[in-house]
Amino acid sequence: MRPTINTRVKQVSEVIGLVHGSGGEASRKLVEEMVGTYLANPVIEALDDSATLDLNGVRVAFTTDSYVIDPIFFPGGDIGSLSVNGTVNDLSMVGARPVALTLGLILEEGLPMEDLHRILGSVKRSAAEAGVLVAGGDTKVVERGSADKIFINTAGVGLIPKGLKVSSADARPGDAVLLSGSIGDHGIAVVSKREGIAFDTDIVSDTAPLNALVASMLDVTHDIHVMRDPTRGGLATSLNEIALKSGVGVMIEEAAVPVKPQVTQACDMLGFDPFYLANEGKLVAFVPEASAAAMLEAMRRSPYGRDAVLIGRVVADNPGMVVLDTAVGGRRILSALSGELLPRIC
Amino acid sequence: MKFAAEFRSRDLVAGIARNIHRASTGKWTLMEFCGTHTVTIFRHGLKTLLPDNLKLVSGPGCPVCVTSRADIDRIIALCDVPSAVIATYGDMIKVPGSRMNLSERRARGADVRVVYSSYDALALARRHPDRKVFFIGIGFETTAPSTAAAVIKAAETGLDNFHVLSLHKLTPPVIGALLEDGTEVDGFICPGHVCSIIGARPLEPVARQWKKPCVVAGFEPGDVLQAILMLVRQLEAGESRVEIEYARGVSYDGNANALAAIERVFDTTGSEWRGLGNVDHTGLVLRSEFAGFDASSFIEQEIEPVPDPPGCRCGDVLRGRISPLDCPLFRKACTPERPVGPCMVSSEGSCATYYQYAGEASE
Numbered sequence A: 001m002r003p004t005i006n007t008r009v010k011q012v013s014e015v016i017g018l019v020h021g022s023g024g025e026a027s028r029k030l031v032e033e034m035v036g037t038y039l040a041n042p043v044i045e046a047l048d049d050s051a052t053l054d055l056n057g058v059r060v061a062f063t064t065d066s067y068v069i070d071p072i073f074f075p076g077g078d079i080g081s082l083s084v085n086g087t088v089n090d091l092s093m094v095g096a097r098p099v100a101l102t103l104g105l106i107l108e109e110g111l112p113m114e115d116l117h118r119i120l121g122s123v124k125r126s127a128a129e130a131g132v133l134v135a136g137g138d139t140k141v142v143e144r145g146s147a148d149k150i151f152i153n154t155a156g157v158g159l160i161p162k163g164l165k166v167s168s169a170d171a172r173p174g175d176a177v178l179l180s181g182s183i184g185d186h187g188i189a190v191v192s193k194r195e196g197i198a199f200d201t202d203i204v205s206d207t208a209p210l211n212a213l214v215a216s217m218l219d220v221t222h223d224i225h226v227m228r229d230p231t232r233g234g235l236a237t238s239l240n241e242i243a244l245k246s247g248v249g250v251m252i253e254e255a256a257v258p259v260k261p262q263v264t265q266a267c268d269m270l271g272f273d274p275f276y277l278a279n280e281g282k283l284v285a286f287v288p289e290a291s292a293a294a295m296l297e298a299m300r301r302s303p304y305g306r307d308a309v310l311i312g313r314v315v316a317d318n319p320g321m322v323v324l325d326t327a328v329g330g331r332r333i334l335s336a337l338s339g340e341l342l343p344r345i346c
Numbered sequence B: 001m002k003f004a005a006e007f008r009s010r011d012l013v014a015g016i017a018r019n020i021h022r023a024s025t026g027k028w029t030l031m032e033f034c035g036t037h038t039v040t041i042f043r044h045g046l047k048t049l050l051p052d053n054l055k056l057v058s059g060p061g062c063p064v065c066v067t068s069r070a071d072i073d074r075i076i077a078l079c080d081v082p083s084a085v086i087a088t089y090g091d092m093i094k095v096p097g098s099r100m101n102l103s104e105r106r107a108r109g110a111d112v113r114v115v116y117s118s119y120d121a122l123a124l125a126r127r128h129p130d131r132k133v134f135f136i137g138i139g140f141e142t143t144a145p146s147t148a149a150a151v152i153k154a155a156e157t158g159l160d161n162f163h164v165l166s167l168h169k170l171t172p173p174v175i176g177a178l179l180e181d182g183t184e185v186d187g188f189i190c191p192g193h194v195c196s197i198i199g200a201r202p203l204e205p206v207a208r209q210w211k212k213p214c215v216v217a218g219f220e221p222g223d224v225l226q227a228i229l230m231l232v233r234q235l236e237a238g239e240s241r242v243e244i245e246y247a248r249g250v251s252y253d254g255n256a257n258a259l260a261a262i263e264r265v266f267d268t269t270g271s272e273w274r275g276l277g278n279v280d281h282t283g284l285v286l287r288s289e290f291a292g293f294d295a296s297s298f299i300e301q302e303i304e305p306v307p308d309p310p311g312c313r314c315g316d317v318l319r320g321r322i323s324p325l326d327c328p329l330f331r332k333a334c335t336p337e338r339p340v341g342p343c344m345v346s347s348e349g350s351c352a353t354y355y356q357y358a359g360e361a362s363e
Helices: A025-039 A079-092 A113-130 A185-191 A211-220 A234-246 A261-270 A289-301 B002-006 B010-023 B035-043 B069-078 B090-094 B102-107 B118-127 B144-157 B172-180 B192-198 B201-208 B221-236 B256-265 B288-293 B314-318 B350-356
Strands: A051-055 A058-067 A097-108 A133-142 A150-159 A175-179 A226-228 A249-253 A284-288 A309-315 A322-325 A331-333 B028-034 B054-061 B084-088 B111-114 B132-137 B162-166 B187-191 B214-217 B242-244 B266-273 B277-286
Touching: A058 A079, A079 A097, A079 A113, A079 A150, A079 A211, A097 A113, A097 A211, A113 A133, A113 A150, A175 A289, A185 A261, A211 A289, A226 A234, A234 A249, A234 A284, A234 A322, A284 A289, A289 A309, B010 B221, B028 B035, B028 B192, B028 B221, B035 B054, B035 B187, B035 B221, B035 B350, B054 B172, B054 B221, B054 B314, B069 B084, B069 B102, B069 B132, B069 B162, B084 B090, B084 B118, B090 B102, B090 B111, B102 B111, B118 B132, B118 B144, B118 B162, B132 B144, B144 B162, B144 B256, B144 B288, B162 B277, B162 B288, B172 B201, B172 B277, B187 B192, B187 B201, B187 B221, B192 B201, B192 B214, B192 B256, B201 B214, B201 B242, B214 B221, B256 B266, B277 B288, B314 B350
Parallel strands: A097 A133, A249 A322, B028 B054, B028 B187, B084 B111, B084 B132, B132 B162, B187 B214, B214 B242
Antiparallel strands: A051 A058, A058 A150, A097 A150, A175 A284, A175 A309, A226 A284, A249 A309, A322 A331, B266 B277
16 A cells, blocks of 8 residues: 555654755844853843953954855855955954954865865965964864865954944934945855856955955044944845844935846846845945945945945834835835845855 | 846836826726736835726736645655655745655755756756656746756657656636636736747637736836736726737747747646646646656655645635735744745745735835
């Protein structure tokens, strides 16, 4: 007799799915639940890009991030440059000057030595560009199949200038929303090299250290309310987190948000929305409207802020929501990423 | 893509919207059949540009959404075949079957790969001669030709580890079935991609017998609004014809080569639609001469038809009977991350679109 699928089987027990790493709603819920249940303390609960600690009167930013990107080499960068820039940027987003980082390597048996050299060469160059010291590290090798080529963890520390407080909970009505350049470049560059999707494009990842850009912004004023680098989950998800944590409404002009034509084209082909694609060298900043013009000018003088633009403003209405005035003249809510877009984008 | 950009022009869109306001006096309900149109409407906030007397309802034009739970169970059963690789379009992996979805089956050890075309699946079979590659052929007339072409290619090259589970469905007969079922709409925004294959002619029965105007539309905001304007003008004039708005992509008689490929590989059969039940002549199965490529012969378990989960109203959403917002599970028990029904799964499913674009705000 043929077996029959029993439709009354109980719900299968929950396991981790790729959706939990999407950077969207499921990731947020998982992290909040883990932190809330096991790790609750006032520092971690801020859930900013970096933790801020007071060490004997010195304010220090402290962060860690793991990189599992596939493919490990992609147009515009590789897992080495990404793992330095990503951590430098997490430190920069709380206004810290990155000082040093550690490098943890998990290598899969069989990784070509040549690849490892290439990746470490790129770590060296990126650290030099950002002006950070690689102060320590760790190397582990696992058997074939237990990791995919190479995973990297970096942890970093930075110094926060006296009196400066930048947090994603500090957006205020009247703030201008500034974006440092075009969105979606990293997501499309990585996807274009994925097995099964590969297509030709001249888009390269925007992976870059943003500490020099942030330094030039802080030269204008220390009165910067929020900075975020919209990585996994894209600009839409970052804006929603800011709106939610700050309890404000955010109005965005779609037509003002720069998207390269090749990115638009790839999105049309693949059914993606650039608002949800990962960026690795962009930041969004919330500053008082009065300083917006000077801030934009300063950003545009910095190499990684050349295309900086004003994309919107903060209002008191609709707290926790991001409203998009669409390029064709309609209006809609811009939600955070839900579900899984593409795994292992960073 | 300068071509598409023209149809995203703010001035063009504002002009068409003004004409719609001028042209419409009656109260009309239009159905956008295709999920891609639903996304265009929400993504660009088009409902905020329309007069209040025009109502848009979403139709069953999302192939993932209309796939029955039993068909998902059949894919899950294929995972148990030794050395199986499941090659599928990404949207399928989260559609709930009666016990689990493909993503959960993958977390428990099945080899499930997301592909972007049938040719990617063919390449997978070529690269892994020791594995059995099961390509999940899903979609309307839009994707059926590429599945057919892959089967023809596999036959020509003797690739015997490539198999297709055909879940393909046909569009025009199901529009008739919807109307027979009592769905109350005044006109149809018809799917441009489907009609680029089949042409506009197969829609004539809808316009002639059911007296419902049909306009084949492209997917840019300007396209959709122009199609709405054309429908409103027909309705206000008491006419019901088939018109093509998407002339840059669709000819009245369709794509002869693509139709020939479908014809060569597939036979039509009855097909199970979620919400509508079994509808005659709306499914495609591999013809007997291609039986060796038919994945269904590997399914040994008997798959029983299963009802929708309690409370789920995907069936009514797919028939345009209710808006996703009227479903008691929407945004509560049913979210894109924990979808109960398939309309919340596909990025082009009505419920997922209403969720992602916060449809509440524009109703």
